[in-house]
Amino acid sequence: MSTNIRTGIIGYGLSGRVFHAPFIDVVEGFxxxxxxxxxxxxIALIEERYPVTAVVPxxxxxxxxxxxxxxxxxxxxxDHFHWAREALLAGKHVVVEKPFTVDVAEADELIELGTRQQxxxxxxxxxxxxxxxxxxxxxxxxxxxxxxxxxxxxxxxYRTEPRPNGAWRERPLPGSGIFYDLGSHLIDQAxxxxxxxxxxxxxxxxxxxxxxxxDHFDVRLHYPAFTATLKSGMICRIPGPTYMLHGTHGSFxxxxxxxxxxxxxxxxxxxxxxxxxxxxxxxxxINTEYKGVKIQGKLESEPGDYRDYFINLxxxxxxKTAIAVKPEEARNVMRIIELAFQSSREKxxxxx
Numbered sequence: 001m002s003t004n005i006r007t008g009i010i011g012y013g014l015s016g017r018v019f020h021a022p023f024i025d026v027v028e029g030f031x032x033x034x035x036x037x038x039x040x041x042x043i044a045l046i047e048e049r050y051p052v053t054a055v056v057p058x059x060x061x062x063x064x065x066x067x068x069x070x071x072x073x074x075x076x077x078x079d080h081f082h083w084a085r086e087a088l089l090a091g092k093h094v095v096v097e098k099p100f101t102v103d104v105a106e107a108d109e110l111i112e113l114g115t116r117q118q119x120x121x122x123x124x125x126x127x128x129x130x131x132x133x134x135x136x137x138x139x140x141x142x143x144x145x146x147x148x149x150x151x152x153x154x155x156x157x158y159r160t161e162p163r164p165n166g167a168w169r170e171r172p173l174p175g176s177g178i179f180y181d182l183g184s185h186l187i188d189q190a191x192x193x194x195x196x197x198x199x200x201x202x203x204x205x206x207x208x209x210x211x212x213x214x215d216h217f218d219v220r221l222h223y224p225a226f227t228a229t230l231k232s233g234m235i236c237r238i239p240g241p242t243y244m245l246h247g248t249h250g251s252f253x254x255x256x257x258x259x260x261x262x263x264x265x266x267x268x269x270x271x272x273x274x275x276x277x278x279x280x281x282x283x284x285x286i287n288t289e290y291k292g293v294k295i296q297g298k299l300e301s302e303p304g305d306y307r308d309y310f311i312n313l314x315x316x317x318x319x320k321t322a323i324a325v326k327p328e329e330a331r332n333v334m335r336i337i338e339l340a341f342q343s344s345r346e347k348x349x350x351x352x
Contacts (some may be wrong), residue, residue, distance in 0.1 A: 003031060004029060004030055004031035004090070005030050005031065005070050005093075005314060005317055005318075006025050006031045006033040006067055006068050006069045006070070007030050007031060007032055007033055007034075007068070007069065007070045007071075007072060008033055008034040008035070008062030008063075008065065008068045008070070008071050008072070009024070009032075009034070009035045009036070009062075009071075009072045009074060010034070010036050010062055010071065010072065010073050010074060010075050010083050011036065011037065011059075011075045012035050012036075012037040012039070012042040012045075012046060012074075013074065014265075014341070015074035015097045015124075016035065016037075016072075016074040016172065017042070017045070018261060018264045018265050019074075019097075019124065019126060019261075019264070019306065020072050020074060020095075020097075020124075021035065021049070021050065021305055022045075022264055022269060022270050023270060023307055023310045024310065025049075025050060025269075026269060026270055026271055026307070027307055027310040027311060027314065028314075029314040029318075030070075030310065030314060032050055032051065032053045032067075032139040033052065033054065033067070033068060033139060034054045034055075034056050034061070034062050034065065034068065035050070035053055035054075035055055035056070036055075036056045036057065036058050036059050036062055037055065037057075038058070039056050040156060041083075043055050043322075044335070052327050055101065059071075059073075059075070059086070060082050060086075060288060062087075063083070063086050063087050063090045063092065064090070067095060068311075069092065069094060069317070070092060070093045070094070070095065070317065071083070071084075071087035071092045071093070071094050071095070072094075072095040072097075072124075073087070073094065073095065073096045073097060074097045075097075076168045076173075076175075077099060077102055077173075077174070077175030077176065077180060078095050078102065078168075078173055078174055078176075080097070080099075080100065080101050080102070080173055081101045081102070081106040081109075081110065084096050084101075084110050084121070085109070085110060085113060088110065088113045088117050088119055088121065089113070089117070091117060091119065092119065093119045093120040093121070093317050094114070094119065094120070094121050094122075094126065095122055095123070095124055095313065096110075096121075096122075096123050096330075097123075097124045098123055098124050098125055098126075098139065098184045098185070098188070098330070098332065098333075099123075099175065099180050099181075099184040099330075099334065099337065100123045100327070100330040100331065100333065100334055101175075102174040102175035102180075102333050103174075103334060103338060104334045104338055105241075106117075106209070107327070107330065107331040107334045108331065110327065111327045111328060111331060114327060119317050120317050120323055121327045122312070122313065122316075122323050122324075122325045122326070122327060122330075123325055123327060123329075123330035123333075124309070124325075125184075125188040125266045125325045125329075125330065125333075126263075126309055126329060127185045127188065127189060127307060128188065128189070128192055128307060128309075128324070128325065129304060129306050129308050129309050130257075130258035130260065130276075130304040131258050131259070131276060131278045131301040131302055131303055131304035132150040132242050132243060132254050132256075132257075132278075132284070132301065132304075133189055133192075133258075133304075134252070134301075134302040134303075135284065135299065135301045135302045135303060136189075136193065136245065136252070136254070137192070138285075138302055139245075139252055139299070140193055140245075143146070143262060143290075144249065144250065144286070144288050144290050144295070145245055145246075145247030145248075145249055145251070145252060145288055146247040146248030146249030146250065146288075147225065147247055147248045147252050148194075148225070148226050148245060148246070148247050149225065149226050149246050149247060149248060150226055150227065150229075150244075150245070150246040150326035151190070151193075151194075151226060151227070151228040151229065151244075151245050151246075152228075152229045152231070152240075152244040152245075153171065153186050153189065153190070153228070153229070153230050153231070153241075153242065153243055153244075154231050154232065154236075154239060154240030154241055154242060155186055155231075155232040155242075156231070156232060156233055156236035156239035156240050157232075157233070157234050157236060157239075158234065158235060158236055158237050159234050159331070160208060160234075160235060162210060169181055169213065170211065170212060170213055171212060172211065172212045172213055173213075176213045177204075177213035177214035177215070178213070178214055178215050178216065178232055178233075178234065179204050179214050179217045179219075179232075179337065179340070179341075180337065183217055183219065183230065183232065183337065183340070184331055184333050184337065185193045186219075186230040186232070187219075187221075187230065187333045187336045187337065188329070188330070188333050190228045191229065191329065191332055191333065191336070192220055192329075194221075194223055194228065196332060196336075196352055197223050197228070197336075197352055198219035198222050198223065198224065198351065198352060199221075199349050199350060199351045199352055200219065200220065200221060200222070200336060200339045200340050200343050200345055200348040200349065200350050200352060201219070201222065201348075201350075202217065202218070202219040202220070202339075202340035202341070202343040202344045203217065203218045203344055204216070204217040204219070204312050204341060204344040205217075205344070207233060207234065207235050208234060208235065211346040215233065215234040215235075216232065216233040216235075217230070217231065217232055217233075217344075218230075218231050219231075219340050221336070223350070224287050239255070241253050241254060241255055242254050242255055242256060242257065242333060243284065247288070249288050249289055249290060250286065250287050250288020250289060250295070251286070251287050251288070251289075252284055252285070252286045252299065253284060253285050254282075254283075254284030254285075254301075255282060255284075256281075256282030257276070258276070258278070258304045259276065259277075259278055259279075259304070260275075260276050260304050260305075260306055266338075270305075270306065270307055275303070275305060275307070276303045276304035276305045276306075277301075277303050278301040278303075278304070280298065280300075282301075283298045283299060283300055283301050284298070284299050285297065285298055285299065285317040286298075286299045296331075309324065309325070312324040323345055335352070336352075339352060
């Protein structure tokens with residue numbers, strides 16, 4: 001490997017454009033070597049933003065390049081397994097955009113292959129690195145709320161019309177639909193906080209008359225002492241709380257999304273000391289009592305920073321640290337997705 005980790009990104013849709021290329025470009029230790037896309041508008045944007053990065057027509061041109069050290073797979077979900085497998089077989093380190101695969105069997109095969117090839121394999125569960133999730137993690141670790149008795153997380157949107165040009169996420173394909181797309185975030189967060197549940201109860205359906213893939217879900221993860229409720233819908237003019245936690249000592253409620261995605265989508269470069277800081281207007285509210293001290297009011301959000309994902313990735317590839325998002329953790333997300341669909345189909349609670 002050269003001084004920098006030479007990186008190729010397969011795909012330049014929202015994921016490649018917003019969540020990966022900007023960070024490979026600015027985080028020390030990486031080189032944004034190649035991006036694959038055949039769309040003229042994407043090619044023009046890449047040439048404008050990253051003039052020394054080569055644009056190639058497909059993933060084969062990245063995986064087949066012996067100079068590439070790391071492959072980031074941002075293709076449609078149906079192709080995650082194919083490209084990740086080919087990259088591992090070619091001796092590359094691999095980042096797969098979430099969801100990891102479309103089923104547990106594919107995830108297990110990739111994990112086994114990554115171990116055999118002795119390469120870093122990880123999944124882009126980036127919402128561990130958002131301000132709201134970091135705030136909740138710190139709050140849980142602090143014990144300020146006491147023992148958790150109820151946990152709710154929403155990822156709500158409002159869009160009543162189909163996406164233009166027939167977006168693949170809205171087609172009846174393996175891995176399409178809102179549960180794979182947004183549910184994977186909410187599941188990963190819950191598992192990161194609390195570990196695997198004992199059982200799953202789910203309702204996954206379509207609320208928009210034209211929808212060919214699921215666009216709404218209500219999933220309950222049953223833990224010994226509480227239930228974690230994960231919800232998302234596409235007909236929510238007023239979104240539910242991003243996080244709502246009730247504990248034996250107090251409660252925390254947070255609305256509003258981490259600011260990084262919108263900032264990046266506007267073309268911002270992820271740099272500066274104020275990167276990822278939320279405005280006070282969307283800080284969460286806490287009401288608790290801790291060791292006799294009553295605490296009530298706004299709780300300042302921790303800064304979010306996707307750069308930390310890539311810093312950890314770099315150091316893991318260099319053998320300096322363990323990878324933060326382990327492929328086995330991403331595999332557990334796939335397991336919960338499968339059990340949730342089973343629960344919804346069979347209209348019953350399913351034991352994990």
